[in-house]
Amino acid sequence: MAAYVGLGGNLGDTAVKIRQALQKLDSADTHVVRISSIYETAPLANKDQPSYLNAVAEVRTTLTPQQLFGRLVSIENSLGRARNGRWESRTIDLDLLMHGDQIFESPGLIVPHPQMHLRTFVLKGMCEIAAELRHPTTGRTMQELADRLNGHDFWLDPDRPQLISVAGVIGVGKTTLATKLADKLGCGVLREAYDTNPYLPAACKGDREAALKSQLYFLESRYEQLNADTLPSGKVVLSDYVFAKDSLFAERTLDADQLNEYNTRHAQVERAISEPVLTIYLKDTPARILERVQQRSRPYESSINENSIAELGGDYDEMFADWAHSPLITLDAAQFNCMQNDHVSELASEIRCYICER
Structure with a gap:
């Protein structure tokens, strides 16, 4: 043997x-x-x-x-x-x-x-x-x-929150995947506050003041969801976003003065955020993502096109190229279909190797 x-x-x-x-x-x-x-x-x-x-x-x-x-x-x-x-x-x-x-x-x-x-x-x-x-x-x-480790070493630690973050560009299927995985793992899902953000529609129309308010609203909601007091030790939970992407969007949407204000608050918040024990990066082609975005017909997403999706995808690729926060599982939607139960079940089984379940 x-x-x-x-x-x-x-x-x-x-x-x-x-x-x-x-x-x-x-x-x-x-x-x-x-x-x-x-x-x-x-x-x-x-x-x-x-x-x-x-x-x-x-x-x-x-x-x-x-x-x-x-x-x-x-x-x-x-x-x-x-x-x-x-x-x-x-x-x-x-x-x-x-x-x-x-x-x-x-x-x-x-x-x-x-x-x-x-x-x-x-x-x-x-x-x-x-x-x-x-x-x-x-x-x-x-x-x-x-x-998946990108040259880093990690270890299972039951004394930290067992946060699994699903990441990817808008419309790629993060929430669907997170919800289906949570069902397999028997845990909850933390969702981005798109539906409750009162500044998002105006920000998407180019309102500069609303852009900062919208970004700060997302930052505060993520802080409420992901700080260590909210996520107790040993609790398995999925989020349909990764906290690190918050800065990525701020740099794309805010002017220099707004970005300085945002960065001040971000530095205060970041220290309290629980790192994921595992990050899942879901990818797809800009054309397929745009098709899904158009099908759900959200007014504030009407200006999204293939070029903007491709540029955002490049930002995500760059962020994950140097990823050191957790192991990273990258999924290509051409091979992984989150609507197929066997695909999700196999992924859930793999995830159990990266978490401590109590």
Whole structure:
């Protein structure tokens, strides 16, 4: 059986410890086949410690997941591993990442590793030696999972709000998707305040004073919905927008003086906003989006055309190119149809890998 082991540490000569661990692992019943490069990575939660060295190894083994895990613990102990806490420094850390395509859970072991898909320092090594290998739970390749992280590392944290934000240009289908996902996940939906914003119609007609009032109205409504007091720890909820897009629209609609006023309030609000644990970016062609916008016949959307949709889509692409707030799942409406129940069900199953449900 092919299995994959993550190796790392940040105390002493970690590179030597990794080599020693691999030598001890290579045996009659577990043969080391391939080893990734060793990467230097920043610590996760506890930043006040040295950087880590990490690598991934592929092994061929006749051991069961429990037996291989026991072997890894034994090797850690033989190399002086002290178990002082989850986020503390360690001489050597050996994680059983995958064991074939098995999905296994016991009180002391979960396979595949429940957070490997959140760690660039793991997926980078996996991509080096098995980029097209599929994760048994998500069904995605190692490369697909790595691309969602954009070079960053995340972790499941039950003590923060479990906010899932659905993003995309106007008319792409965010609210429909968020509503259907919430039904699958058994949670609520936070919707943009389009219908209650009294300044929006005038702003869409070019009223400059209304433009600022409209933008501030959206900002305040988002603050009310997304601040940490509103979203208690462990609560799973979807929003049909991502907070970061608020500035994107302000820069497009406000003049310099208005933007300064807006930015002052935005800086005050931003500090209290809960970051999403997962962001879903829904994309479609400008022509298809315009068709949906025209079908719903909202008066304040009458000036929208394909060019404006394409320009806004470019802004979203640019924003998400440097996305560091959460893992990012990008959906192309040409392959993903939020009106098809099986598509939504599969996505909901994937989402469960990125949240802590209580």
